[in-house]
Amino acid sequence: MRGDKERSLLLAAALRGIWRDDPPRLEISDAEFIEIIPLLLGSGVAALSWRRIRNTSLTNSPASADLLDGYRFYSLHNALIENQIAEVFARFRALGIEPILIKGWAIARLYAEKGLRLYGDIDLVVRPSDYETALGLLNSRKYGVDLHCGLSKFDAHPLDDLYARSQLIKLKDADVRLLGAEDHLRVLCEHFLRDGAWQARALCDIALAVESRPEGFDWGICLGENKRRADRVACAIGLAHRLLGARVAGTPVEARAADLPQWLVPAVLKQWRNPSVADHYPQELMINAMSNPLRAVKAMLNRWPDPVRATVMLEGEFNNLPRLPFQAGLYLWRMADFLKRLPEFFEKAR
Amino acid sequence: MIMEDQTAPKARKEGILIQELSDEVLVYDLESHKAHCLNKAAAAIWEHCDGTNSIRDIALAMGSDLNAQADEAVVWHALDQLGKASLLEQRIPQPDGKPRLSRRELMRKAGIAAMIAIPVVTSILAPKALASATSCGSPCTPASAECVAIPNCTFCPSTGPNAGRCAMF
Numbered sequence: 001m002r003g004d005k006e007r008s009l010l011l012a013a014a015l016r017g018i019w020r021d022d023p024p025r026l027e028i029s030d031a032e033f034i035e036i037i038p039l040l041l042g043s044g045v046a047a048l049s050w051r052r053i054r055n056t057s058l059t060n061s062p063a064s065a066d067l068l069d070g071y072r073f074y075s076l077h078n079a080l081i082e083n084q085i086a087e088v089f090a091r092f093r094a095l096g097i098e099p100i101l102i103k104g105w106a107i108a109r110l111y112a113e114k115g116l117r118l119y120g121d122i123d124l125v126v127r128p129s130d131y132e133t134a135l136g137l138l139n140s141r142k143y144g145v146d147l148h149c150g151l152s153k154f155d156a157h158p159l160d161d162l163y164a165r166s167q168l169i170k171l172k173d174a175d176v177r178l179l180g181a182e183d184h185l186r187v188l189c190e191h192f193l194r195d196g197a198w199q200a201r202a203l204c205d206i207a208l209a210v211e212s213r214p215e216g217f218d219w220g221i222c223l224g225e226n227k228r229r230a231d232r233v234a235c236a237i238g239l240a241h242r243l244l245g246a247r248v249a250g251t252p253v254e255a256r257a258a259d260l261p262q263w264l265v266p267a268v269l270k271q272w273r274n275p276s277v278a279d280h281y282p283q284e285l286m287i288n289a290m291s292n293p294l295r296a297v298k299a300m301l302n303r304w305p306d307p308v309r310a311t312v313m314l315e316g317e318f319n320n321l322p323r324l325p326f327q328a329g330l331y332l333w334r335m336a337d338f339l340k341r342l343p344e345f346f347e348k349a350r
Numbered sequence: 351m352i353m354e355d356q357t358a359p360k361a362r363k364e365g366i367l368i369q370e371l372s373d374e375v376l377v378y379d380l381e382s383h384k385a386h387c388l389n390k391a392a393a394a395i396w397e398h399c400d401g402t403n404s405i406r407d408i409a410l411a412m413g414s415d416l417n418a419q420a421d422e423a424v425v426w427h428a429l430d431q432l433g434k435a436s437l438l439e440q441r442i443p444q445p446d447g448k449p450r451l452s453r454r455e456l457m458r459k460a461g462i463a464a465m466i467a468i469p470v471v472t473s474i475l476a477p478k479a480l481a482s483a484t485s486c487g488s489p490c491t492p493a494s495a496e497c498v499a500i501p502n503c504t505f506c507p508s509t510g511p512n513a514g515r516c517a518m519f
Binding site for chain 2: 069071072073075076079080083114115
């Protein structure tokens, strides 16, 4: 029986070049591929994986049926979401709000087929001055929208600059506003790292965004002036290169991709061992767990942060120093926040 | 309900979402929230159910579409499945005296070479692949209840390093 680490490496091998129109030949055996199908499903790459094997004997394996189901459902889900995106943009504009769509369709549209990458929710960014109005509209209707009040959480660039560099892309009858390619790649990288790098699919997105960047792509805009953040972007792209084979030759991040912090690749592979949501976010309310000492200890242990997320959340540098201080720092910050909110929880429970 | 004109079935077009893939057609019922997968033969038959084509017309058109031999029994077999999946405006019973053939019987009758022309409509269930669609940790609006809709998430913190991300605390 293969260990978790080996399976993560197999997952990375199975995803090498998978975003390309013509993916390279699978470098792992059929048996190895079948073994990691649960990892592929959990990592959100079912459809891409299905495309890779659909003309091979691997389709005879009963386990591969789940990949086909994934491809089918991604296709249907995406068709539904496309309708919603067009509708939401129309409704926002009727209120004088101009949103920007990030992630989801904004990156999935670059894949070769519609059903290859699940759109997920509709991530919309609006200006802070429009936020309450936009929220009011969304509260009155059932859309799967994640509304962002500006982008300051993910990005240090002024929102006006992001709007100025944004682009309108046709989706059905709607002109959907997207970030410029440079800004979007940066946001994808930041989001991937802030999430703890556990979603292999998000790294495929980064690889795709890098390889499909338009002519005249301005790396200066993409990386920005903040050196620490620029290095984070370079490290995320470096991970896409190191783990998935993204082509970075001739780019300003090439050198960084070849010299990633020693802890980074093992940390990401460790995250990929368990691709389910349950493995990356606590599954029991701390307040509930406190009723039982054993559960409380377990809940506290479950909240120990991974090194990638801890470094990003505390604005740390991606260098070769140990990550323990960042992990401990974030952990204590969260616990302090929980204790501060304790009276609020008791009030709600009453 | 029985149609007045039993020989001219009509495909349902309202309240459904159709997605064509390379080898099949997916149909999502926006009312029942059920998804169906039509193979090429079933999709061809369904497409020709326009309320004017007779069963014979549909069989001929399908044969032409798929470059395969198709007879009326094949069309009836498809209509039975399409009706069960609520993909016809009205279900159409087989005419008296014509026993409904199973897929196996159709295959035996048509021969293995004609397998491609055997229509199949399958219902598909939400796969494991969708489990990672949305996650605890997704961006959210502080103090809103939106995170409750996400499995295992409970609230949207307004402060702390996870502010604005669905969380479990």
